[in-house]
Amino acid sequence: MTITKAINSLAVLTVGILVLAACDDGGTIPEPPIRAIKPFYVSELAGGQVRNFNGTVAASGTSTLSFSIGGTIKSITVNAGDRVTNGQALATLDEAPYKLDVDAARSQLNAAKATLATQKTELKRQKDLYDRGWVAKVVYDQALLSFESSKEDLNYKQSKLSSAERDLTNTTLKAPYDGIIANRTAEPFAEISAGNPLFEINAKGALEVIISVPNTIVSRFTIGQPVKINSDQIARCGCQGRITEIGSVATAANAVTVKATLENPPANLIPGVSMNVFVALSDTENIDGYLLPLNAIAASTGEGTGYVFIFDEGSGSVKRVEIRGRAGRDNMVQVIEGVKAGDIVAAAGVSFLRDGQKVKLMGQLPK
Template sequence: MHNARRLTRAFAILAAVSMAGCDDAPPETVERIRAIKPYYIIEPAGGDVRQYSGTIAASNTSALSFAASGTVRNVDVNQGDRVVEGQVLATLDTEPFDLDVEAAQSQVSAAEAEFDNQKVELDRQRQLHERGWVARARLDQAVAAFEAAKSQLDLSRTRLGIAERDLAQARLTAPFDGVISTRNVEPFTEISQGQTVFQVDSDDVFEVDLSIPDSVVGRLSIGAPVSVGVPTVPGCGCAGRITEIGASAGAANAVPVTATILEGPDGLLPGMAAQASVVLSNDDGPRGFLVPLVAIVASDENAEGYVFKFDATDGVVRKTPVQGDGSVSGNLIGVTVGVEAGDIIAAAGVSFLRDGQRVTLMGE
């Protein structure tokens, strides 16, 4: 009898716990953001490979000069030195600039005093004129004197601002991280305003400047792959892609084209001679791009196949219909409709993706 009571009490407790659990709200479902392996659309489906001579250039370069003339007091860097943004490269003798600031401050003080005097005089002449004690001509003279004092004050303040700016710009600083590629200045020499004293080149990304005949430039596209070789740098077959195509032809009917080197080896320097192998799309037939076979989703009644294109703005993939040209190169297939140079598509696991699904790119 005693054991029966214990069992009854245990079942009652279990029932109460179960009922309490039924009242709890179901846990919120957290959307899993899948990381996708990206494939960048850059390689044309078919085409001719041509070689062109070019020159290695820094992706960012700047010729530096002082904004004012003066005597160089210090030069703190040498050619080949690495610098960081804001680092002081050279300094002018600041004594003349300090004197200019002091003189300009004195002119401002004198102009302010004259302005105050003329303002008081104008107020006095206006009151006298209202009482009829002075002629209108006398008031006009006071107004003219006040306006002249005001203009002189504005001018002196402007001169002070220029003097202070020249003093601040007596120090020349690096505009970005890079390398001093050229130094054309020595201490204790006179330099002129605007005279180039340094050239700073960025050292993180390099480009190749090419001149492509206008007869074939229409067969290039932004993002097209480029193989860059530099004879004096071992191991540079460097991979790159076209990032700029000029809009007009220059000398010898050549159009300027720029290709960015994606991963350059150590030893690349601006000005080096380079050979670039460029892929030109075929003139005959539709133009397309190579896409991995594993990136293609099976066809249905609406399209030959689909890819999941990454939408960087919304951070999602869009299921996009594609059409091929039937060409196959290894594990890549030619696609003529649905993708463009620069697109990013999912290169694996497409069977687990859906239209509009939030994703991130592997490695980011």
């Protein structure tokens, strides 16, 4: 009996058993449990020279936050690790001294307005007298000079009030963008000076991986070069990235720092996690497909063809995709058509899967 006939007979027997079970249970077939699949993240190129580097995740957008004025810290509303949104209040200073400054500046402005009104009236009176020839020109000039001086004083007092109001507004420190508080260095009731750091904030979603590359091969790296990134510590982390920065100075270990920005990283990936970064060197030619484990591929009728099940995170299901490939190495198959970097492929038990079947990744709750 051929393998195909054996599989068909097994399928018929399975359907018969399910029908009998349905009859015994009042005609209702229970929903099968959601199968957990072992994921394989497509990343390793099949051809050319691919180097694997150990890297560490870091936030590509990091800012140190501080008050632009000094004073006593009144409150701090966030801790390290908290997620914050753009404009959210993070800490406040005691605003009482700054309210007094605003009140004083406003009083000075009102006094300047009154002085200007008086000088304006006096200038008009002196002009009328001068036009009639009853006062000397020097008297009129003095009145004009006093009026112009009052105008300048009014502008200065207006600026002083604006500055005092700005300082009062700055007693509240706000998040400049959506992100995560990476570090907090102050406590309430402490006296601080302008510019003293209070927080370090990492921009939301902006992550990069930092690797050290031997200076003998760093010339084969290029800005914008795609890389494949994954981690055994983070589920669903078969990521893609691009090199965005190449250092120009070697460290004591003759290594150069290279940074790669992640594209659409998973939400549970945070700075500090170790990653594997696969880089195809820039002079590599004839890169042809990707390496997949033999267990992830089910045979098809055509020569050199088969199919895999690709996991779709949006629907929580697998899609049956035909692939074309040839022999690889180390129990791996060189797939030249049907998959792309970043795909999540079922790495085992493919004979028990069907197109559109709901599944979950091992260690994860189903959607």
